[in-house]
Amino acid sequence: MQSLYxxxxxxxxxLSPRAKIFSLFLLGVxxxxxxxxxxxxxxxxxxxxxYRSIGLSLKESAVRLRPILLTIVxxxxxxxxxxxxxxxLATLLRxxxxxxxxxxxxxxxxxxxxxxxITALARPLERTGWVKADDIGLAVGLVLRFVPEIIARxxxxxxxxAARGLKMRPVTILTPLIILTLRDADNIAAAIDARGIRxxxx
Numbered sequence: 001m002q003s004l005y006x007x008x009x010x011x012x013x014x015l016s017p018r019a020k021i022f023s024l025f026l027l028g029v030x031x032x033x034x035x036x037x038x039x040x041x042x043x044x045x046x047x048x049x050x051y052r053s054i055g056l057s058l059k060e061s062a063v064r065l066r067p068i069l070l071t072i073v074x075x076x077x078x079x080x081x082x083x084x085x086x087x088x089l090a091t092l093l094r095x096x097x098x099x100x101x102x103x104x105x106x107x108x109x110x111x112x113x114x115x116x117x118i119t120a121l122a123r124p125l126e127r128t129g130w131v132k133a134d135d136i137g138l139a140v141g142l143v144l145r146f147v148p149e150i151i152a153r154x155x156x157x158x159x160x161x162a163a164r165g166l167k168m169r170p171v172t173i174l175t176p177l178i179i180l181t182l183r184d185a186d187n188i189a190a191a192i193d194a195r196g197i198r199x200x201x202x
Contacts (some may be wrong), residue, residue, distance in 0.1 A: 004148055005063075008055045012108040017117045020105045028102055031094045037086060039092035047100035054107050067151065068099050087163045106144065115141040142188065149182055 012020065031043065072095040080088035114122065119137030126133050154177055161168055 004144060005110050006054055006056060007110065010053045010108065012050060013106055014056060015108075016114040017109050018121075020109060021114075021117055021121070024102060024105050028098055035087075035090045037090060037093070040090055040097065044093045044097040044100070044164060046105070047097045050101045051104040051107075054104055056107065065099065066147045068103075069096070072096055072099060074152055085201060111144050114144055117119040138192075146184070149184075152175070153177060153180060 027043075027047075031040070031139060034040070052124065056064070072092065076088050076092035076093065079091045102110045115137040119133045122133040122136040125131045125136075154173065157173055157176055158168065161172065
């Protein structure tokens with residue numbers, strides 16, 4: 001299985017997981033409060049430098065970010081249709097900066113570290129009786145762990161279509177991808193329950 005984590009010794013690698021999660025949260029708040037274009041451009045540049053500092057090659061960086069960047073461009077173009085250009089540009093810069101820093105945090109934090117921190121941060125919420133911190137940590141860890149697998153499966157299905165000379169259509173790609181992903185989700189849930197990892201199974 002692939003992982004989003006990248007081995008390294010950059011400043012972000014050495015920063016504590018909790019500090020990275022809080023800084024990502026604060027960056028998201030700041031980005032969506034302000035709409036100053038020069039400031040957004042500077043923040044985007046800084047997050048790009050942070051992402052470059054983790055040690056990935058340009059090719060691998062492009063492969064990792066291409067699907068999300070394409071989505072951001074589509075959102076910005078839609079914003080341009082219904083809003084002035086400066087709002088579309090602000091949306092593009094805002095989402096790009098958030099994507100770059102989130103990718104840098106994900107690449108410099110192991111899944112175990114993420115799960116431990118999310119579980120610890122969610123622990124106070126257990127007093128409400130609505131959530132279980134262990135389950136939240138496990139859910140976040142599974143999402144991070146299987147995102148690369150879903151992307152790899154998408155590429156495998158696309159290549160299978162190309163090898164058979166079939167025309168690439170969203171339905172013929174997404175339908176098997178969703179079915180395979182749901183099947184894997186069922187298998188993983190069964191394995192988790194069989195091992196008693198979740199403490200609160202209904």
